[in-house]
Amino acid sequence: MGKIALFLLLVVNAFYSLANPWFGVCAGYLFNILGPQYIWWWHFQGLRAFYLIAVPTCVGFIFSSIRGALNYEIIKNKLVLFAVLYFLFVFLSYFTGPYVNVINEWRFYDPYQVLITMLKIFVFFFMGLVCISDNKKLKLFAFILPVAALYLTYWANMQYLSGRFFIRLQGPHDITGAGMYRDENNFAMLFVTAIPFFFYLGWYFKRWYLRWGAWLVVPFAWHAIFLTASRGGLVGAAFVSFLAGIRSPKKIIGFALIPAFIVAYVWQGGSTIKERTQETIIKAEEETSAVDPRLEAWEAGLKMFLAHPFTGVGLASFGQAFPDFSDAKPKVAHSTYIQILAESGIFAAFSYVFFMLSCLWGLFRFRDQFSAGSFEYYLCDAVLVSLCGFLTCALFLTLNGFEIQFYLAILANTLIYLAKKQSVISER
Structure with missing residues (x-):
């Protein structure tokens, strides 16, 4: 019965998306961020659900483009230019990288499968940039991450209460072990990027029970991060909590986030994440950089870049190339x-950095074009803090395929576009 209901829902979405591709974009990102195929996997067996979303959305996008119903003005900016250049250089590295076709025991990923995945990410990202072009669509699109994170916060805490996990909590995955949140770091990053949304939605909501309900999710999201025992997630949670606090409309409540996070960590952090954190501190004090696994990976990555500065060693080829650039045991970047620089070269790395900086600068610069207290005003801060948390964690986690970053970039692009329009109207 559940599979029939799911199929009917997908069919209705398909027909609606043919005429309204923006709705299909929203459905696609909800599917990709929530991952229902891993939570309720038994309903999705034998059903290619994402294709039932993606195909009619792409067809609807083409038809809408032909009849002039799409706003391409929204992508005429440096942010989108750098994003397109980044994807272009990543794709080129698959065809030009010297290690793409090398097959050895350190081939952690299939480069062709990674290429297909990146193509899918780019297509939906580009359609999202064009389709999410007004306030109404923006508002619906902006609720995708908090809605998905709200359910997964509940899911993670229920695993704890029922005792259905061991040592470190992984995200939902099916019986084959497949799942985008199977990696604890990725699962933790979902909550890191969502926490600012709950905090600023609390300020946006006028009714007290919605405001405090949104704020109440934050400590449970912290706890979900603690359960993953991800050190990167812990740093990210601390950083976004601190940044959200100092950018709070009321400093007293904002600054209360910092001691609240410390209390939550001491009280509910759990032994696993505390032991891993203590182990990191001890290693930092005792070990030299030559034997630090992370620094070994960075050193090998920089050597790959110096040997192949323009093409990189090839998309998803860090593991294959590692033995030629280091005597250490091969590992991820x-x-x-470092991974983008080593695998796709200097142009991809610079394009990615400028792409992300364009998002941050635009949000910081144009937020005040919106009226204080408006949804767009608080959303600017939520996306800004969320991206800062992500980019900080990206320094020491491999997250170049993390799709939420592109979701956040779409929100940033739309907010910047609407703010510029508002600025022009105000000047007249």
């Missing part, structure tokens, strides 16, 4: 920036 442990840094989004």
Whole structure:
């Protein structure tokens, strides 16, 4: 019965998306961020659900473009230019990288599958940039991450209360072990990027029970991060809580976030994440950089870049190339920036950095074009803090395929576009 209901829901969405591709974009991002195929996997067996969302959305996008119903003005900016250049250089690195076709025991990922995944991410990202172009669509799109994170916060805490996890909590995955949140760091990053949304939605809501309800999710999201025992997630949670606090409309409540986070960590942090954090501190004090695994990976990555500065070693080829650039045991890059630099070259890395900086600068610069207390005003801060948390964690986590960053970039692009329009209207 559940599979029939799911199929009917997807069919209705498909027909609606043919005429309104923006709705299909919203459905696609909800599907990709929530991952229902891993939570309720038994309903999705034998059903290619994402394709039933993606295909009619793409067809609807083409038809809407032909009849002039889409606003391409929204993508005429440097932010989108850098984003397109980034994807272009990443795709080129698949065809030009010398290690893409190398097959050895350190081939952590199939480069072709990673290429297909990146193509899917780019297509939906580009359609999202064009389709989410007004306040109404923006508002619906902006609720995707908090809605998905709200359910997964509940899911994570229920695993704790029922005792259905061991040592470190992984995200939902099916019986084969497949799941985008199978990696604890990725699962933790979902909550890191969502916490600012709950905090600023609390300020936006006027009714007290909605405001305090949104704020109440924050400590449970902290607890979900603690359960993953992700050190990167812990740093990210602390950073976004601190940044949200200092950018709070009321400083007293904002600054209360910092001691609240410390209390939550001491009280509910759990032994696993505390032991891993203490282990990190001890290693930092005792070990030299030559034997630090993360620094070994960074050193190897920089050597890959110096040997292949323009093309990189090839998309998803960090592991294959590692033995030729280091005597250490091959490992992942442990840094989004190092991985992009090593695998796709200097142009991809610079494009990515400028793409993200364009998002941050635009949000910071144009937030005050919106009236204080408006949804867009608080959303600017939520996206800004969320991106800052993500980019900080990206220094020491491999997150270049983390789709939420592109979701946040769409929100940033739309907010900047609407703010500029508002600025022009105000000047007249």
